[in-house]
Amino acid sequence: METxxxxxxxxxxxxxETVTPFLNKxxxxxxWKVDTASADKTLTIQGASPLxxxxxxxxxxxxxxxxxxx
Numbered sequence: 001m002e003t004x005x006x007x008x009x010x011x012x013x014x015x016x017e018t019v020t021p022f023l024n025k026x027x028x029x030x031x032w033k034v035d036t037a038s039a040d041k042t043l044t045i046q047g048a049s050p051l052x053x054x055x056x057x058x059x060x061x062x063x064x065x066x067x068x069x070x
Contacts, residue, residue, distance in 0.1 A: 001030070002049040006067040007040040008060065015065065022059040028052070043067060 010016060016034055023032050029047040045056060053069050060067045 001046055002051045004045045004051050004053055004056065005070045006043040006045070006053075006056065006060075007070050008034065008043045008065055008067045010034045010041050010043065010060075010065055011036060019060060019063045019065060022063040023056070026052075026055060026059060029056075040070070042070070 010019060013036075016036075019034075023029055023045075026047075028051055029045055031046045033044050035042045035044070043060075045051060057067045057069075
């Protein structure tokens with residue numbers, strides 16, 4: 001299992017609801033969570049190797065959000 005972390009601009013539960021269908025479409029992702037309490041709004045993704053960071057960033061951009069791998 002691989003884990004990736006991203007700095008995002010996902011701020012609230014409404015934002016999480018918006019990105020959910022986009023992230024759930026990526027078959028290699030088994031689990032994801034956004035820490036909206038952290039300053040960086042950290043998105044943690046776990047899944048089968050290899051996770052494609054560009055695909056994840058693209059999915060978030062399609063939903064209207066930004067992400068930067070940390």
